[in-house]
Amino acid sequence: MFWSAASAADETPRPASLDEAQRTANDAAGWVEENWSIWLSNGLRMILILVIAIVMRSLIRRAITKLIARMNRTAQAVDGTALGGLLVNAERRRQRSEAIGSVLRSITSFLIMGTAALTVLSVLKINLAPLLASAGVAGVAIGFGARNLVTDFLSGVFMILEDQYGVGDEIDAGVATGTVIEVGLRVTKLRGANGAIWYVRNGEVKRIGNLSQGWATAGVDIQVRSDEDLDRVRQVITRTGEEMQKSDPWTERLWEPVEVLGLDAVYLDSVIIRVSAKTMPGQALGVERELRWRIKRALDAEGIRVVGRPQDADLETEAAPDPSASVAAPSALANPTSPQSQATTPIPAPQLTPGATLGK
Numbered sequence: 001m002f003w004s005a006a007s008a009a010d011e012t013p014r015p016a017s018l019d020e021a022q023r024t025a026n027d028a029a030g031w032v033e034e035n036w037s038i039w040l041s042n043g044l045r046m047i048l049i050l051v052i053a054i055v056m057r058s059l060i061r062r063a064i065t066k067l068i069a070r071m072n073r074t075a076q077a078v079d080g081t082a083l084g085g086l087l088v089n090a091e092r093r094r095q096r097s098e099a100i101g102s103v104l105r106s107i108t109s110f111l112i113m114g115t116a117a118l119t120v121l122s123v124l125k126i127n128l129a130p131l132l133a134s135a136g137v138a139g140v141a142i143g144f145g146a147r148n149l150v151t152d153f154l155s156g157v158f159m160i161l162e163d164q165y166g167v168g169d170e171i172d173a174g175v176a177t178g179t180v181i182e183v184g185l186r187v188t189k190l191r192g193a194n195g196a197i198w199y200v201r202n203g204e205v206k207r208i209g210n211l212s213q214g215w216a217t218a219g220v221d222i223q224v225r226s227d228e229d230l231d232r233v234r235q236v237i238t239r240t241g242e243e244m245q246k247s248d249p250w251t252e253r254l255w256e257p258v259e260v261l262g263l264d265a266v267y268l269d270s271v272i273i274r275v276s277a278k279t280m281p282g283q284a285l286g287v288e289r290e291l292r293w294r295i296k297r298a299l300d301a302e303g304i305r306v307v308g309r310p311q312d313a314d315l316e317t318e319a320a321p322d323p324s325a326s327v328a329a330p331s332a333l334a335n336p337t338s339p340q341s342q343a344t345t346p347i348p349a350p351q352l353t354p355g356a357t358l359g360k
Contacts, residue, residue, distance in 0.1 A: 046124075050120070053113060057108065057109055060108045061109070064105055067101070071097045072097055096160055096166055096183065099160045099185060100160060100161065103157055148201075151203035152187070152203035152204075153185050155205065156184060156188075156202040159205075165212075167181065167183060169212040170212045171208055171210050172208070173188070173200050173205050175198075176200050178193065178196075179191045186201065188200045188205070215279065215281060216280070217276060217284060219274065220275040222275060222299075223271070223272045224299070224305065226266070230271070233273060233304060236302050236304065237275055237295055241257060241258025241259075241277065241291070244294055245258065253283045254277055254278075254280075255280060257277075260275055261274040270307045275291065
């Protein structure tokens with residue numbers, strides 16, 4: 001037992017000598033003295049990189065915001081005027097500029113802060129190759145998983161940048177038709193003819209028919225009797241169009257004089273006269289209604305009757321019944337001398353003479 005206690009006392013770690021402790025402290029102080037300048041320089045470099053990135057991000061985002069605000073002020077300055085009604089829509093310009101500004105700010109933040117983060121990692125002597133490879137693989141996986149979302153986003157960006165349509169435009173998007181009430185990077189909202197709101201994903205739109213860009217055409221069909229004086233009808237319609245173009249607010253909505261194109265159809269008791277006019281975008285329906293109203297009143301005042309469209313003659317006539325339909329097809333059994341008829345004739349029973357007997 002004494003032996004075990006003595007051996008245990010020998011195995012207990014002894015405190016280092018004073019010289020050894022001093023040598024260890026000197027080594028640690030020397031290592032810190034050799035590396036503190038590197039640590040300080042790297043820390044200052046990282047702080048400087050972050051400060052520069054934050055300042056650049058703030059300045060660029062502020063510049064983009066001021067640019068968007070200036071675009072909105074320019075659109076609001078002409079809003080409510082004749083030029084504003086013809087060339088610009090304040091809400092459309094505002095949403096388009098806000099969407100573009102949001103995209104630019106997001107891209108700026110991603111590029112600047114991403115570059116700063118990679119630079120800081122390089123200062124820390126971290127190998128970026130595995131990180132970049134992992135990020136590439138993750139990006140591919142996310143791209144495949146959210147490809148519909150990415151498609152919607154990219155389609156929305158290009159549609160906004162190209163100004164394919166905007167708020168207030170009447171468009172035909174294929175999957176839905178209506179008036180644009182909101183344009184987003186992923187979804188476009190349309191107000192249908194019956195008041196329904198359609199949410200159309202930008203990636204599903206394959207073609208766009210914008211009915212509100214450039215100019216529109218108002219077309220009116222006038223049907224009168226075939227015995228009317230067509231030259232007189234043309235004069236009345238032309239005079240009515242000139243009066244309409246001189247009155248407000250049609251003087252701004254009609255861009256060209258009302259034109260009588262000629263006869264669109266000729267029937268036995270009536271003819272259809274085609275009238276056309278180039279109008280402000282989105283005002284074709286209103287111009288058509290007003291033009292019909294004025295032409296009808298002018299024709300009534302001149303004693304020219306407007307008739308209804310004749311019904312199409314029913315060209316289909318009921319076919320006479322075929323007399324041979326009730327006649328059966330000729331049969332070989334109808335001829336008693338035919339082999340088929342003789343084969344189906346029953347065999348007559350044998351006649352026995354008196355006194356005759358059947359043989360066994």
